[in-house]
Structure formats: C-alpha cells, structure tokens
Amino acid sequence: MPQRKGEGIYNVVVIGAGTAGLVTAAGTAGLGGRVALIERHKMGGDCLNFGCVPSKALISSARLIDKINRAEEWGLRKTEPQFDFNEVLTRMRARRAQIAPNDSQERFESLGVDVFRGQAKFRSANEVEVDGAILGAKNFVIAAGSRAAIPKVEGIESVPYFTNETIFDELNFKPASMIVLGGGPIGCELGQTFARLGVQVTIMQRGSRLLPREDRDVSEFLEKRLKDENVSVMTNSEVRSVARADSKIDIKIAQRTSGEAACETNIVADALLICIGRRPNIDNLGLDSIGVDADKRGVKVNSYLQTSQPHIYAAGDIVGPFLFTHMADAHARVVVRNILMPFQFLRQKIDYAVVPWCTYVDPEIATVGLNETAAREKNIEYDLIVQKLAEVDRAVVESEESGFAKVLVAKGTDKVLGATLVCESAGDLLHEFVLAMKCRVGLGTISSTIHVYPTLAELARKIGDKYNKTRLTPTARKVFGWLYRRNLH
Numbered sequence: 001m002p003q004r005k006g007e008g009i010y011n012v013v014v015i016g017a018g019t020a021g022l023v024t025a026a027g028t029a030g031l032g033g034r035v036a037l038i039e040r041h042k043m044g045g046d047c048l049n050f051g052c053v054p055s056k057a058l059i060s061s062a063r064l065i066d067k068i069n070r071a072e073e074w075g076l077r078k079t080e081p082q083f084d085f086n087e088v089l090t091r092m093r094a095r096r097a098q099i100a101p102n103d104s105q106e107r108f109e110s111l112g113v114d115v116f117r118g119q120a121k122f123r124s125a126n127e128v129e130v131d132g133a134i135l136g137a138k139n140f141v142i143a144a145g146s147r148a149a150i151p152k153v154e155g156i157e158s159v160p161y162f163t164n165e166t167i168f169d170e171l172n173f174k175p176a177s178m179i180v181l182g183g184g185p186i187g188c189e190l191g192q193t194f195a196r197l198g199v200q201v202t203i204m205q206r207g208s209r210l211l212p213r214e215d216r217d218v219s220e221f222l223e224k225r226l227k228d229e230n231v232s233v234m235t236n237s238e239v240r241s242v243a244r245a246d247s248k249i250d251i252k253i254a255q256r257t258s259g260e261a262a263c264e265t266n267i268v269a270d271a272l273l274i275c276i277g278r279r280p281n282i283d284n285l286g287l288d289s290i291g292v293d294a295d296k297r298g299v300k301v302n303s304y305l306q307t308s309q310p311h312i313y314a315a316g317d318i319v320g321p322f323l324f325t326h327m328a329d330a331h332a333r334v335v336v337r338n339i340l341m342p343f344q345f346l347r348q349k350i351d352y353a354v355v356p357w358c359t360y361v362d363p364e365i366a367t368v369g370l371n372e373t374a375a376r377e378k379n380i381e382y383d384l385i386v387q388k389l390a391e392v393d394r395a396v397v398e399s400e401e402s403g404f405a406k407v408l409v410a411k412g413t414d415k416v417l418g419a420t421l422v423c424e425s426a427g428d429l430l431h432e433f434v435l436a437m438k439c440r441v442g443l444g445t446i447s448s449t450i451h452v453y454p455t456l457a458e459l460a461r462k463i464g465d466k467y468n469k470t471r472l473t474p475t476a477r478k479v480f481g482w483l484y485r486r487n488l489h
C-alpha cells in the first residue's frame with residue numbers, strides 16, 4: 001500500500017528544486033524510488049527564474065537590436081531599432097513562462113515526486129524538517145545552489161541595487177545609466193545586453209581583465225568589442241564606498257594604474273547591478289549539527305559526491321567548482337546512480353576532464369579543456385592552432401566574421417587538449433571539440449570528416465586541415481615532389 005505524502009521513510013529527500021535537485025528527483029522517481037523534493041522559493045531555481053533562461057531571452061532581443069543597428073552591413077538602409085524597454089522585458093518573462101511548466105510542482109508530482117514548499121533544515125542525519133513536517137530518508141541530496149555575493153563596502157545597505165535575483169523581475173524602468181560590478185561571465189553578458197537596450201553601462205572589474213578564466217587575448221577581444229559598443233570598461237577598479245545621490249547611486253572607486261598607487265574617482269549612475277561572484281547557500285541547513293563539512297566555497301564532497309556523511313550527497317552550485325546548469329545536471333546523474341548502488345565500488349566518480357562552458361556575450365566565447373594559460377600553469381607542452389573566422393565563408397556571408405578559434409593539441413600529436421571559440425554560435429560549435437575530447441577523436445579525423453558547406457561548422461574542419469599542414473615535413477614534401485615529377489614522365 002503506497003505511503004501518504006510525508007509519512008514513512010523516503011529513499012531520497014532532495015533539498016532545492018533547481019537543476020541539480022530536479023534532475024535528482026526526476027531520475028530517482030523514474031527508476032522507481034520514493035523521493036521528496038523541498039523548495040523554499042521558486043521551482044526551477046536560478047537557471048529558470050533568475051539565470052540562464054531570462055538572461056538568454058534578453059540577450060536574444062539585444063542581439064536583434066544590434067543587428068538592426070548594423071543594417072547597412074547587410075545592404076539595408078541605416079535604421080534605428082524601434083523598441084520599448086519594458087516590452088523587451090515582458091517578452092523575456094513570457095519566454096521564461098513558456099519553459100516554466102517543465103520545472104513545475106504539478107509536473108514533478110505527476111512524475112511521482114512528493115513536493116514540499118518551505119525552508120529545509122536537517123533535524124538529524126536522518127531527518128529533515130520543512131514547514132513543520134519531519135521527513136525521514138535513507139539518503140539526502142543537498143542541492144541548495146548559490147546566490148549573488150554582495151561586496152562588504154561602506155554604504156551598500158543604504159542604496160538600492162539589483163542582483164540576478166531581482167533584475168529580471170523588479171527592474172521596471174529603463175535606467176539611463178547602470179554600473180555593473182563584476183566583469184565575469186554574468187557581468188559581461190548583462191552589461192552588453194543592457195547597453196544594447198540603450199542603457200549607458202559601465203562594467204567595473206577588480207582584476208586587470210574581463211573573464212579572467214579565459215586567455216588574455218580572449219579577454220582583450222571582448223573588452224575591445226564592448227568598448228566599440230560604447231560600454232565603459234574599468235579594470236583594476238575596486239569599490240570603496242557607495243551612497244545615494246538624490247535618486248542616483250554614487251560609487252567611489254580606487255583604480256590602480258600600472259606601477260602607480262590607486263587613484264580615487266567616482267561614478268554616478270541610475271542603477272547598480274552586482275555580479276561579483278556567487279556564494280553557496282549553506283546557511284540555515286543545519287549542516288554543522290549533523291557533521292556535514294562545508295565552508296565558504298560550499299559543501300565538501302568526495303569524488304562520488306558524498307559529503308562527510310556518506311549517505312548525504314550534494315550536487316550543483318553548492319558543490320562547485322563549475323557553476324553551470326549542465327554541471328548541476330551532470331552531478332545529479334552521478335548522484336542518482338550512486339544512491340542506487342549498494343556498494344562503493346559500483347559507484348561512479350564525477351569526471352571533470354571535459355567540462356565545456358560558454359559566455360553568451362556577442363560573439364559568444366566557448367571553452368572546453370585547457371586554454372593556453374592553464375596549459376602553461378600545468379607545464380603541459382602543446383601545439384596551438386588558430387583559425388580566424390574571417391576565413392570561414394559562412395561567417396563572411398553572414399557579416400559575422402569577427403572572432404577566432406584556438407585549439408590546443410598535445411605537442412606533436414593531433415590529440416585535442418582544449419578549444420576556445422570566439423564567434424557567433426560558439427556554444428553550439430564547441431561540441432565538435434567536446435565530443436572529440438570525450439571520444440579521443442583527433443584533429444586528423446575531424447579534418448577528414450565531410451562538413452556541410454557553407455556552415456560555421458567548417459571552422460572545425462579548417463582547424464583539422466591546419467593541423468594536417470603541420471605534418472607536411474620537408475621530407476614528406478620532397479617525397480610528394482618526387483611522386484609528382486615521376487607522374488609527369
């Protein structure tokens with residue numbers, strides 16, 4: 001006889017209905033497990049509500065605005081894009097609403113998941129409390145995600161500011177100007193987007209360059225592109241204090257210039273968006289009381305994603321180190337399998353060898369595996385193949401030839417160590433290299449694979465061809481020359 005919701009012992013209780021929690025719950029229920037899912041805020045977590053989905057919907061409108069602004073490049077008459085800021089935001093929310101049913105409570109209940117709404121807290125290592133109910137389980141999955149970090153600077157509590165959690169729903173006017181604190185992926189994506197929507201944007205970055213995880217030439221490319229689009233980019237800049245100035249926000253900044261002491265300056269803007277990084281949601285879960293190790297970087301797990309209490313797993317942003325929806329999904333799949341397996345030797349380790357990501361600036365910047373910086377840091381010898389987009393016919397006919405691709409191969413071989421693509425649809429194009437790395441397919445094979453002409457995918461084939469040319473040694477050239485001469489006789 002099936003047990004009533006909340007009663008008896010669950011196979012798995014999952015805390016957090018973001019990607020990691022949803023995939024864990026759906027996977028467990030699909031395999032026949034009894035599973036409870038607890039969410040304190042919105043079903044779908046950050047990705048659906050305050051992250052990937054709304055940001056990419058806004059980016060889509062902003063990209064069209066940019067194309068209209070560049071109409072002459074397609075032989076059209078110069079024209080001003082006509083749009084209403086609020087209507088663009090409304091469209092973004094409508095697109096999000098179209099996807100939302102996939103993550104809804106109703107859908108998950110229809111899959112056989114018991115969904116509870118409220119703040120979850122461990123009462124013991126075998127019980128979680130939510131909204132007065134106590135749920136017992138054999139296994140738990142902490143998938144509580146992350147939130148925007150807020151800088152501890154003077155005055156921050158006295159000014160209104162946006163984070164990813166508020167910007168998509170609470171911004172109800174078009175600010176004339178906006179300061180974006182943070183030049184990482186989220187700051188760059190949203191900075192470029194709001195600039196294209198007609199806001200005067202300043203991106204302020206503490207470090208010396210944007211997207212510090214990428215190679216320097218990639219950061220420089222993006223910085224130039226943003227500046228060309230009238231985004232102000234301030235690097236080496238640290239916020240000292242913030243204050244209200246009438247209806248605006250006044251930010252004092254210390255900017256370091258090369259070799260000199262920091263000089264103080266200030267900027268006044270209508271809106272402030274904070275994107276300086278993420279903090280794991282480890283507070284108020286009662287982790288201390290049950291002996292689950294966690295620190296400011298997140299919940300500590302072994303390679304099976306078990307916490308210091310082996311029956312309690314953790315997945316997604318709360319674990320890190322890659323804060324992406326696809327990583328949360330990958331964690332969840334490993335967790336579902338590992339909970340089902342009765343013995344440790346049957347459990348799967350999480351594999352971080354081939355982790356791709358994409359920053360959805362325009363043009364996109366997508367990376368997998370090693371870049372030059374990482375290879376040098378790890379003392380890994382490599383050969384570098386660079387391909388300009390300007391040599392890919394499809395990019396030229398589409399007037400999207402700005403960008404390049406860099407592929408690292410193990411020195412003297414065609415084994416792909418990593419790839420960075422900076423171009424239109426880079427996030428999609430990257431997957432040829434992702435699969436190549438995963439399945440150990442070399443550039444030689446990519447070169448000999450027939451690619452459709454004219455597509456942007458030819459980028460990969462051209463990189464393969466460039467690799468092949470490096471194999472044409474002087475001796476091989478002599479042999480071929482001899483064969484041709486012989487052929488003429």
Ligand SMILES: Cc1cc2nc3c(=O)[nH]c(=O)nc-3n(C[C@H](O)[C@H](O)[C@H](O)COP(=O)(O)OP(=O)(O)OC[C@H]3O[C@@H](n4cnc5c(N)ncnc54)[C@H](O)[C@@H]3O)c2cc1C
Binds near residue numbers: 021038317
């Ligand atoms: C602006 C922005 C854009 C992004 N764009 C991309 C992108 O394009 N591609 C990409 O791959 N990634 C992107 N990300 C990252 C992506 O959103 C996250 O990596 C992903 O959402 C992590 O999923 P998660 O399940 O670990 O956590 P979350 O989605 O944060 O879900 C955790 C859930 O747990 C709930 N919760 C927390 N504590 C408790 C508790 N005690 N009790 C009950 N519930 C609790 C929260 O309310 C939340 O719903 C973006 C992030 C941001 C902020």
